[in-house]
Amino acid sequence: MIKNIVFDMGNVLVDFDPWRFVGEKTADPAQQKQLIDELFGSVDWLRFDKGTITKEALRSDVKERLPELLHPIADDLLDTWYLGLHPLPQMAELPRELKEKGYRIYLLSNAPEDFYLFKETVPSHEAFDGFFISSDWRLSKPEAAIYQAFFAHFQLNPAECFFIDDTAANILAAEEAGMAGFHFRKNPEKLKAALEQF
CATH class of the missing domain: 3.40.50.1000 (HAD superfamily/HAD-like)
Structure with missing residues (x-):
């Protein structure tokens, strides 16, 4: 029972739609794919979900893999992604x-x-x-x-x-x-x- x-x-x-979150920050398809791959689609995001790394460790690791041009967008996404949950x-x-x-x-x-x-x-x-x-x-x-x-x-x-x-x-x-x-x-x-x- x-x-x-x-x-x-x-x-x-x-x-939960990372492509929407990213699309609200940049209209460039290549940048969108980079941000998805290196942030939401990364093993580091899974570790963040699991609680085995902190947000600051995630931030640092993601920025190492992204071009400097995308660092401000990555910061913004990390600080605001959950505001896109409806x-x-x-x-x-x-x-x-x-x-x-x-x-x-x-x-x-x-x-x-x-x-x-x-x-x-x-x-x-x-x-x-x-x-x-x-x-x-x-x-x-x-x-x-x-x-x-x-x-x-x-x-x-x-x-x-x-x-x-x-x-x-x-x-x-x-x-x-x-x-x-x-x-x-x-x-x-x-x-x-x-x-x-x-």
Whole structure:
């Protein structure tokens, strides 16, 4: 029996679109690609998400790889990227609606230390019973350890949890950890149909 609904954040509850963030800073396609490759698409960004490097270390590493011309834009992106996160309209009320039906609501997200600067951007954030952020734990999805740490921290039975994530590998890892999952691809109607089955 499902008692707990667990949400990912990026591209499930909020629109995480690095190409849009970068496009708002420069119209030059070559510069956009460089910034995507060396910032949001880099292994350093994954380390930042995981909490194993600081923002300042990320900033330094990214600038080493970018031409000096792009350093001011990289600085601006690092300082403001999260201002571009917008709630996905068809998902904004779902956590609150599920909470009102008696489910416990959790967030399990790969997110950097900046999360606490934009926490209130998360739709229905006041309805959540707990937030589990990768950078706080030095773990990241789809590592098996993050799911085990999540269950242990909130004292949850995986068989009583339903997980919603936009990344297939994260859903597979969740299922292997004993938690049912739904691969969300901005298809809220299919998600609601899947939830009704439980």
